[in-house]
Amino acid sequence: MTTAYAVAASVTDPEMPMLTLADLGVLRDVREDSGTVTVTITPTYSGCPAMATMRDDLVHRLSDAGYAARVVVSLSPAWSTDWISERGRAALRAHGLSAPGPAPRRDGPTVLNLLPTRRSVDCPRCGSASVELTSEFGATACKALYRCLDCLEPFEHVKEL
Amino acid sequence: MTDHDNAYADLLGSDDSQWAFGHDFEDPLAGVDTSVPADLDPAALAAYCLFLGDEALVMSNRLSEWCSNAPDLEDDIALANIALDLLGQARLLLARAAAADPSLVPVLPEGSPVPAEDALAFFREAGEFRNVRLVEVSNGDFGHTVARLLLVATARLAAFERLISHPDPVLAAIAAKGVKELAYHRDYAGRWFVTLARGTEESRRRLVAGLTAVWPLHAELTTAYEVGPESDIVLAQVFAASGVDRPEVGPMAGHGHTEALSRMLAEMQVVARAHPTGLW
Numbered sequence: 439m440t441t442a443y444a445v446a447a448s449v450t451d452p453e454m455p456m457l458t459l460a461d462l463g464v465l466r467d468v469r470e471d472s473g474t475v476t477v478t479i480t481p482t483y484s485g486c487p488a489m490a491t492m493r494d495d496l497v498h499r500l501s502d503a504g505y506a507a508r509v510v511v512s513l514s515p516a517w518s519t520d521w522i523s524e525r526g527r528a529a530l531r532a533h534g535l536s537a538p539g540p541a542p543r544r545d546g547p548t549v550l551n552l553l554p555t556r557r558s559v560d561c562p563r564c565g566s567a568s569v570e571l572t573s574e575f576g577a578t579a580c581k582a583l584y585r586c587l588d589c590l591e592p593f594e595h596v597k598e599l
Numbered sequence: 600m601t602d603h604d605n606a607y608a609d610l611l612g613s614d615d616s617q618w619a620f621g622h623d624f625e626d627p628l629a630g631v632d633t634s635v636p637a638d639l640d641p642a643a644l645a646a647y648c649l650f651l652g653d654e655a656l657v658m659s660n661r662l663s664e665w666c667s668n669a670p671d672l673e674d675d676i677a678l679a680n681i682a683l684d685l686l687g688q689a690r691l692l693l694a695r696a697a698a699a700d701p702s703l704v705p706v707l708p709e710g711s712p713v714p715a716e717d718a719l720a721f722f723r724e725a726g727e728f729r730n731v732r733l734v735e736v737s738n739g740d741f742g743h744t745v746a747r748l749l750l751v752a753t754a755r756l757a758a759f760e761r762l763i764s765h766p767d768p769v770l771a772a773i774a775a776k777g778v779k780e781l782a783y784h785r786d787y788a789g790r791w792f793v794t795l796a797r798g799t800e801e802s803r804r805r806l807v808a809g810l811t812a813v814w815p816l817h818a819e820l821t822t823a824y825e826v827g828p829e830s831d832i833v834l835a836q837v838f839a840a841s842g843v844d845r846p847e848v849g850p851m852a853g854h855g856h857t858e859a860l861s862r863m864l865a866e867m868q869v870v871a872r873a874h875p876t877g878l879w
Contacts, residue, residue: 476630478630481627481687481776483683483684483687483780484684484687484688484690484691484773484776484777484780485683485684485685485686485687485688485690486683486687487683490625493625508630509629509630510629510630510631511627511628511629511630511631512630512631513628513631513691513769513772513773513776514768514771514772514775515775516772516775516776516779517776542782544778544779547757547760547829548756548760548778548781548782548785550785550786550789550833550836550837551786551789552786552789552790552793552836552837552840553790554790555786572673573673573674573676573677574677574783574786574787575673575676575677575680575681575783575787576676576680577676579680579683579684583673597783599779
């Protein structure tokens with residue numbers, strides 16, 4: 439029988455299926471206690487609708503593997519893109535998405551930024567560093583829109599949080 | 600046996616886990632310890648969370664009205680994303696309020712499956728909402744929307760930064776998460792504020808008109824969030840970068856709500872109220 443952790447860790451993100459919940463850093467804990475598995479996950483964004491799907495996928499997959507499972511939420515510490523694993527970052531790039539840089543440090547009041555966010559972003563298709571931000575908000579809460587000025591292809595960047 | 604009333608029943612049998620997107624809304628605080636620390640007054644904590652939740656819910660609703668109506672696709676998506684973040688904050692905060700003080704939650708007919716957060720959102724009258732008037736007034740044009748979003752995101756971010764050290768660990772965690780989201784909202788509004796102010800004569804005219812229209816409701820906002828100089832400094836930075844003067848119009852008299860909230864709630868709540876025992 440596959441361990442409950444291995445089953446939970448292999449469940450993928452519904453919006454970015456190249457990432458497992460473990461790679462994404464959403465899976466915080468898997469605990470087995472007298473036949474019941476308790477999986478702890480943490481939300482990426484407060485309103486991310488993928489959370490409900492992740493929860494159901496976890497219960498479903500664990501149930502298929504013979505485990506009675508429940509999923510609980512952990513709010514603290516808040517999720518950060520720094521928790522995306524190296525394997526997850528490589529998977530993002532392999533699928534044409536740009537991986538996030540280091541999350542902004544938060545000590546003291548958040549600094550207002552009236553200029554386009556400066557990031558060191560390379561085009562995931564051609565590798566060019568000559569890219570421009572099209573929008574800080576993309577098709578899902580976690581992504582910004584970019585365009586490569588060399589190969590001219592648009593691409594998505596998982597933004598730092 | 601075939602259940603002709605429910606086409607889905609035979610597909611999945613009794614295994615609820617097979618639903619692709621879930622068949623109900625899970626408590627956003629599932630598994631979180633929601634007991635109120637002994638030195639806190641549960642009713643006061645719940646009332647404050649309800650204020651913060653209503654602010655997010657009403658503002659989210661207004662921003663959602665831009666969906667498919669924004670000046671371009673990128674801003675359509677941006678405003679919808681901001682609305683989604685705020686809706687997520689509202690769900691957490693309404694659930695936190697309900698857990699801290701269950702007496703706040705409207706009583707629904709026996710057997711109603713409506714969770715507490717939804718009962719608070721859909722079964723309270725306008726007079727019971729705790730949000731300030733600034734977030735409920737209608738959107739106006741894009742300039743008006745940008746001016747309001749700047750004021751709201753600035754005050755809310757300043758308040759959430761302080762709430763990270765709130766003695767209630769649940770509220771503190773919601774705030775820590777919200778700060779990251781609100782930083783994007785404030786930057787978005789600030790950048791558009793500067794862009795419109797420094798754009799064409801017409802874009803500047805509309806932005807200044809929007810700011811002048813919402814400014815009389817700003818004092819009520821900052822008082823409710825208990826923020827002062829920290830939020831003023833940020834606004835001063837945006838005004839300076841835009842070459843726009845801080846408006847000199849005084850605060851609008853009165854309190855409570857405007858007719859705009861009743862109209863918004865009538866639309867938002869009508870289906871839930873028509874089917875209080877409905878399963879979604």
